[in-house]
Amino acid sequence: MKHATTQPLSAIVIKDLLCLCRDKAGLTVLFVMPLALLLVMALVQNAVISSGPRSVRSELLVVDGDGGALAAEIIGSVSSNAYYTVRREMGGGTPTPEEARRAVLHGDIHACLIIPRGFSDASDPVPSLEVILDPTLPGALREGYLNMLSRLVLLHEVRATFQAMGVEVPAGVDDAGRYGGLNVRIEDGTFAGRKGSDMPTVTQQNVPAWTMFAMFFIVVPLATQMIRERNDGTLRRSLVAPVGYVSLVSGKIIVYGTVCAAQFILLCAAGMTVLPWFGLASLTLGAHPGAIVPVVFASALAACGFGVLIGTVARSHVQASSFGAVVVIILAAIGGVMVPVYVMPHYLREFSVISPLSWGLNAFLDVFMRGGSLGDILPETCGLLGFFVLTFTSAILHRKRCGR
Amino acid sequence: MGIDATGTDGVNAIEVRNLVKHYPHGTRPALRGLSLQVAKGEFFGLLGKNGAGKTTLVSILCGMLDEYEGTAAVAGCDLAQGFDPIRSRIGIVPQNLALYEDLTPRENLAYFGGLYRLQGAVLRERVAECLRMTNLEARADTRVSRLSGGMQRLANLAAAMVHKPEILFLDEPTLGIDVHTRKDIIGVLAQLNRQGMTLLFTTHYMGEVQDYFSKVAIIDEGALLAQGSIPELRAAYPRCRDLEELFFTLTGGYDKDDEAAPAAFPGKGGPA
Incomplete structure (x- = not known):
C-alpha cells in the first residue's frame, strides 16, 4: 500500500506551528530580541563606523x-x-x-x-x-x-x-582630490561597474547582521522542542506511526524556516521605518533585490540544519540552549555581526570565513551595498546550502547510530 | 512451530517465543526467554512488579526496541522482517503522558490521526468519536496542561485509538489516577474490546481490571510465571481468592514500595 507523504507532513507542520505560537518565551527570543539588538547596536555603532556626516560628532x-x-x-x-x-x-x-x-x-x-x-x-x-x-x-x-x-x-x-x-596661493590647494600634485580618484567598489548603495550605512550593515544572528538563534527553541519531544515520549509515540524521523524533522524545518523568513521581513521593515525615527539611514535593498530571496532561503535552511543537529545531539534542555547559544554568539562575533569584519585584526578576519553567519552577511551586503545580483551571491548561497546538508545529514546519522 | 508471517486468520495477534533482552548497563536480562501468545480479540492482562519486564516487552512489540533475541510477531508479521507492515495496525498508550501539553486534546488527536494518514471529514469524525468515547468533548479545546490528571490519561488513550488499530498496547494506562477515572478508562477499553480490538494491558493494579481480562500472564524478573484465563488460573491455584492474591503468591510477596500491596500480607513469602 502506497502512503502519501504530504498528509503526515502537513499534520507535523500544523503541530509544530501551534506549539511554537503558544511558546511566548520562544517567540520573544525569535522576534523581539533581534529587533532590540538591531536598534541598540545600530545606534551604538553609528557614531563609530558610519562614514557620512553623522548626527553625533x-x-x-x-x-x-x-x-x-x-x-x-x-x-x-x-x-x-x-x-x-x-x-x-x-x-x-x-x-x-x-x-x-x-x-x-x-x-x-x-x-x-x-x-x-x-x-x-x-x-x-x-x-x-x-x-x-x-x-x-x-x-x-x-x-x-x-x-x-x-x-x-x-x-x-x-x-x-x-x-x-x-x-599667490593656488586655488584648490586644500582640495581632497589633490595630494602633492598627484590626481587620486576615489570611488566605492561595486560589481562590474554596477551602481551599489550611494554610501554604506550603519543600517545596511546591521539589518543583515542581526537577521543572520536571529535566524541562527532559532537553535534554542528548535533544539529545546526536539529534546522535549524526546523526553516526554511524544517522539517515540510518533515514530510508532507509519512516518519516519526525516519527515518529523522536515516538518520542523518548514516551520522554523518560515520563522527565519519572517524575521528577515521584520528586520527589513524595522530598517526602513523604525531606524529612521532615530536619525539613522533607511534601509535600501540595492539594485537587484530579487537576489535576496535565495540568500534568505539558504540562510534559513542553514540555521534550521544547525538547530536540528543540536537538538539531536544534545541530551538536555540546558545543553541545547546554553551550548547552542554560545556557539551562535561565537560564530556571530567572528562572522562580523557585532563588529564589522573590516575593523577586526588581520588574524581574526581569517577566522571569519569559517562562520556561516559571515557567508550570509556577505551575501546580503553584496546585494544591499555592492549591486550584486544572483550570480554574485552564488558562492555564499551554495556554502549555506552545503552547511545545511552537512548538519542535517549528521543529525540523521547520529540518530541512526545512537537510536536517539 | 515457526512464526506465521502471512497475517491470515487464525493467527495470534501477538506471539512471542523465547524473548531475551539485555540492556547495555543492566545487571541482569530484562527478559529471560519469555514466551506468550495473545489471540485476536482478547483483552489480555500482563501483570508484573516494577522492573518485571512489562514495558520492555511492550517496547519490543511496538518497534521501539530492535535488539533482542528470540522471535516476536504482531498481527501475524514477524518483527525481524521489519516493523513497517504493522505500524498502521497497532496503537500504543505509553506509561508516560505522551501528548503535546500546549495543544488541546482535539489538536493532539488531529496530529496523531494525521500521522496515520487520516484527513478531512474522516479525521474530524474519528476525533469526535474518540472524544465522545472518552467523555472529553466538554474539554476538547482546553490545553492538555490545564486538564486534570485523569482527563490527561483519557486524552492519552484517545490519541492511541484515533486510527482504529487492530491491536492496542496499554502500558500502565491507569497509573496514578483516581478510582473513578480508572473505571472510565476500563469502560472505554471494554467497549473497544467488544468491537473486536485486541488489547494488551500491563498493570500492577489488578483489582478493577481482572473481571475484563480474557487471559492473563504473570511475569517476574523477565520470565513468565503463569499464563491462562482467570478460571484456569483459579483452578491451578485454588487457595488464591483473587488475581491479586495469586500475583503475590507467584511473585513471592510485594515490593515494599508498592502502594497496591494489601496491609494483610505479612511480607515476602506471603500466606501459604
Whole structure:
C-alpha cells in the first residue's frame, strides 16, 4: 500500500506551528530580541563606523591660550569639519590647560587641543600645539584626530610657504582630490561597474547582521522542542506511526524556516521605518533585490540544519540552549555581526570565513551595498546550502547510530 | 512451530517465543526467554512488579526496541522482517503522558490521526468519536496542561485509538489516577474490546481490571510465571481468592514500595 507523504507532513507542520505560537518565551527570543539588538547596536555603532556626516560628532576641547589669528584659523578649520565639534567651555567656564588635561584623564572628554600663548606670533621657536588624547580611544578615532590636526597644520604651512615666496596661493590647494600634485580618484567598489548603495550605512550593515544572528538563534527553541519531544515520549509515540524521523524533522524545518523568513521581513521593515525615527539611514535593498530571496532561503535552511543537529545531539534542555547559544554568539562575533569584519585584526578576519553567519552577511551586503545580483551571491548561497546538508545529514546519522 | 508471517486468520495477534533482552548497563536480562501468545480479540492482562519486564516487552512489540533475541510477531508479521507492515495496525498508550501539553486534546488527536494518514471529514469524525468515547468533548479545546490528571490519561488513550488499530498496547494506562477515572478508562477499553480490538494491558493494579481480562500472564524478573484465563488460573491455584492474591503468591510477596500491596500480607513469602 502506497502512503502519501504530504498528509503526515502537513499534520507535523500544523503541530509544530501551534506549539511554537503558544511558546511566548520562544517567540520573544525569535522576534523581539533581534529587533532590540538591531536598534541598540545600530545606534551604538553609528557614531563609530558610519562614514557620512553623522548626527553625533566627536568633540575636541580647545583651550586657546593665544587668541591670535593663527589660533583662530585653526579653530575655525576644525569647526568647519563635518566630523568634529569644537568645545570651548567646560563646567560653565573656560578651562585652563591643567583642567583640560584632567578632563581627558578622567574620561570626561576624548581629546583636547591646547594652543599656547605666542603660537600666532612669528616667534622662534614657535610654541608647540599640545594634543591630549584619551588612552582608551580606539585606534581609528585616535588617528582621525591626529590626521585632522596634522592636515590643518600642513595646509597652513603650504599657504605660509606660498605667501613667503610672494606667490599667490593656488586655488584648490586644500582640495581632497589633490595630494602633492598627484590626481587620486576615489570611488566605492561595486560589481562590474554596477551602481551599489550611494554610501554604506550603519543600517545596511546591521539589518543583515542581526537577521543572520536571529535566524541562527532559532537553535534554542528548535533544539529545546526536539529534546522535549524526546523526553516526554511524544517522539517515540510518533515514530510508532507509519512516518519516519526525516519527515518529523522536515516538518520542523518548514516551520522554523518560515520563522527565519519572517524575521528577515521584520528586520527589513524595522530598517526602513523604525531606524529612521532615530536619525539613522533607511534601509535600501540595492539594485537587484530579487537576489535576496535565495540568500534568505539558504540562510534559513542553514540555521534550521544547525538547530536540528543540536537538538539531536544534545541530551538536555540546558545543553541545547546554553551550548547552542554560545556557539551562535561565537560564530556571530567572528562572522562580523557585532563588529564589522573590516575593523577586526588581520588574524581574526581569517577566522571569519569559517562562520556561516559571515557567508550570509556577505551575501546580503553584496546585494544591499555592492549591486550584486544572483550570480554574485552564488558562492555564499551554495556554502549555506552545503552547511545545511552537512548538519542535517549528521543529525540523521547520529540518530541512526545512537537510536536517539 | 515457526512464526506465521502471512497475517491470515487464525493467527495470534501477538506471539512471542523465547524473548531475551539485555540492556547495555543492566545487571541482569530484562527478559529471560519469555514466551506468550495473545489471540485476536482478547483483552489480555500482563501483570508484573516494577522492573518485571512489562514495558520492555511492550517496547519490543511496538518497534521501539530492535535488539533482542528470540522471535516476536504482531498481527501475524514477524518483527525481524521489519516493523513497517504493522505500524498502521497497532496503537500504543505509553506509561508516560505522551501528548503535546500546549495543544488541546482535539489538536493532539488531529496530529496523531494525521500521522496515520487520516484527513478531512474522516479525521474530524474519528476525533469526535474518540472524544465522545472518552467523555472529553466538554474539554476538547482546553490545553492538555490545564486538564486534570485523569482527563490527561483519557486524552492519552484517545490519541492511541484515533486510527482504529487492530491491536492496542496499554502500558500502565491507569497509573496514578483516581478510582473513578480508572473505571472510565476500563469502560472505554471494554467497549473497544467488544468491537473486536485486541488489547494488551500491563498493570500492577489488578483489582478493577481482572473481571475484563480474557487471559492473563504473570511475569517476574523477565520470565513468565503463569499464563491462562482467570478460571484456569483459579483452578491451578485454588487457595488464591483473587488475581491479586495469586500475583503475590507467584511473585513471592510485594515490593515494599508498592502502594497496591494489601496491609494483610505479612511480607515476602506471603500466606501459604
